[in-house]
Amino acid sequence: MKKGKWSLQVTITVFVCAVVALSLLVTNLLVTSTVTENSERNQEEKAGNVARIMAETPLIIDALDGKGDKAAVQDYANQVRMASGVQFVVIMDMKGTRLSHPDPAKVGKPFVGGDEEEVLRGKAYTSISEGTLGRSLRSFTPIFNAEGVEVGAAAVGISLEEVNDAAEKSRENILIGTVLGILAGMAGAVFLAKYIKKILFGLEPFAIAKLLQERSAVLQSVREGVIAVDQDANITLVNKAAEKLVHKAGLTIQNPVGKDINDYMPSSTLKRVLQTGKPELDEEQELKGITLLTNRVPVILDGKTVGAVATFRDKTEISQLAEQLTGVRLYADALRAQSHEFMNKLHVILGMVHMKHYEELAGYISGVVGHHQGEIGSISRKIKDPVLAGFLIGKVSKAREEGAELVYTTGYPVPEGEEHLTHELITIIGNLIDNSLAAVEHSPHKKVSVHFDYGDEILTVEVKDTGSGMSDDIQSRIFEKGFSTKGSDRGIGLHLVRESLSRLDGDMEIQSKEGRGTKVAVYIPYESKGGTS
Structure with missing residues (x-):
């Protein structure tokens, strides 16, 4: 994308200034002519109004008709002249002789200008002429007596x-x-240009076009499906991954942009997100037999929800990855605990060798070996699955490391199960034991008991601790993803337990009282390997 010669701010400023200047100059030309004419007309009307007032004044009519004092006309005319702000107010008789004039010396002399003939014949008009006071605009009005006979005229000049x-x-x-x-x-153009530049984050048009191209490329290349809707729940964007997943589910609506989201993806709850304005994270969504893991978030602008975006992926792919990561973490945890305990014992042995306490060393090693073999033998006799047994032994080491006692008991030996059962059991039991160990961390007697029982192809696992227990409010929220009483970045264990139990069609019971510890029992359909027990 080629960069423009001018920046966006300069372009907007120049063009807006040019448009404003051109429009105002044209307006100026049109308005000036009209206003000038109106101004001249107003002055003409002003003179005419004063002249008509004089023509209607009884004092002046009587003086011209021979019934009043002609000398009073001069004083009255001058008063009107000064009050109205005109140049002169002249009253003349039918011979054109002045009865008033701004210059008292000109009273009694003939009117000068040569434009008074028409008014003495009863016609009102306006003219421009040269008089004793210079060139002026003159308004003439005839004066009639009570009988309608013209007795003189009034001339008002500006x-x-x-x-x-x-x-x-x-x-x-x-x-x-x-x-x-x-x-x-x-000024407005500069402000507008700066404001537009601000809301565009300082980007020039060529940069915006480049970002749009990059955005499109990214959206189409990611493996997650992306669907965006506007505030009316109409689709505004669908990437290729979303179209592929929807097509995989057997829904084949062409050109989905502009259509209602529920017509394209019936199980979507984006309309609910638009109404509540709250995000829905890591939610499962069924789409014609395909389970999707979906995140839905509102698009909020100036405190108002103007749209929503959903990103989703086939849960099967995510589950496979999550199972691998969860199993590896639990195995690594157990191995780390065993390794740490083993290193502690090696340090003891090394110290006794240095001090040449060989007899005590032999007894210590015999005790360690005996205890270890007894521990291994006890668990191996109870748990036939070697992977699960090894994992449980690692948990014993971890418990000792944390200063807690972990005890396993069985009502009936647990046979080796199918491979997929082993992984799920490690997830379930491992998280339950970890939660119990965390619960007894501050207890005076730190003990966790795990009891296994097997019968009628149902495996029962009970995990009991001597911790502080849970309130009813906490119990109602323990399965929420991210909820934890131990701080942030926690609260995933029991969520994973519930997910594993759901996959195995298992069940769970929780008994807990504040100050009396917690007991969790899970019931899992469990088929032994090869169908034998």
Whole structure:
């Protein structure tokens, strides 16, 4: 993907500024003309309104009709002129002689301008002409008496310079607004560019395209199936591994993107995740006879669930790997304990050799050998499966290492079982013993008893400890994956026990009281090797 000449931030800033500037300049051209015309029209209307007011004033009508004092007209006209802010207010009789003027010396003299003839013939209008006060916009209004006879006229003038100043001021305001708008647009463009860059994590378009290609390649190459849905539970993404697993289950919907998740995968609970907003981790999902191990997590944006993603894999593959790892860990644990105990004994022997206590050494070795052979012989007579017996012997060494007593008893010797049973038994018994040893860690009397009984092809294993026991609340949660009273990164043992029992169609009973220890009994269908016992 080739890198662009401009960065995303510069591109957005330049283009937004250009659009804002162009739109405001065009608007300025269109609005300026209209505002100038309106400004001139407003000045014209102002003059006309003052002229009409003067024409309707009784004092002026009476003075022109010969019924009032003509001298009072000058004072009244000047008051109106100053109050309205016009250049002049002139009242003239039918001969064009002024009764008022801003310059008292011009009162009684003829009106100047030559544009007053029409008003003396009863017509109201506006004109532009040169008078004694300079060039002005003039509004003429005829004055009629009570009988409807014209007795004079009113002329109100506004300096053209004032008219032009008003229009220019309007244009200046528009220009200032345009400049401020362009500056605001530029600031907004910079802010928008930075904001977009921020939400894109500082990535340029070419980098986003590259990430999209890499994301697609990764999703299609992983072995886990991946399905994503939007907030309406419609599919937005399905990778090849997911399509393969769904096809393996006999579901063959073409082009699943855009379809409802339950139409494509009926057993999915992604809709529930969308509703609750809570993840569902390591859940088993049945899909037309195929068991999947699924993780479902919501996609949350600004505190709102906007979608969900499910990743899943055929549980058969995971179970095979987990069984191998669990078995290896338990075997290694037992061997480590035996090795540690054996090294301790070798150190004792080495010390006695150095001190030349040969007679005591012979007795010590005889005692160790006798105890060891007796221990091995006792377990071997009770447990016919050599792998299981060796594992149990290793657990005895581990218990001694931790300062605890581990005792095995049998009601009836346990015959050698099928190979798959041995592995499951090691998982079940090993985790139960480990839990019991942990339970007695702080007890004054650290003892764990394991009792085997076999009959009617049912193997019974009871593990009892002298620990502190469990409350009802803890008992209700002990099978939850990840739950533990011993801290984080624990809580997997009893979950594995339950899984193994489920595969063997076995059962479990737990009896526990706080301060009185715990007893766990498991019942497992157990066929001896070759069908003999």
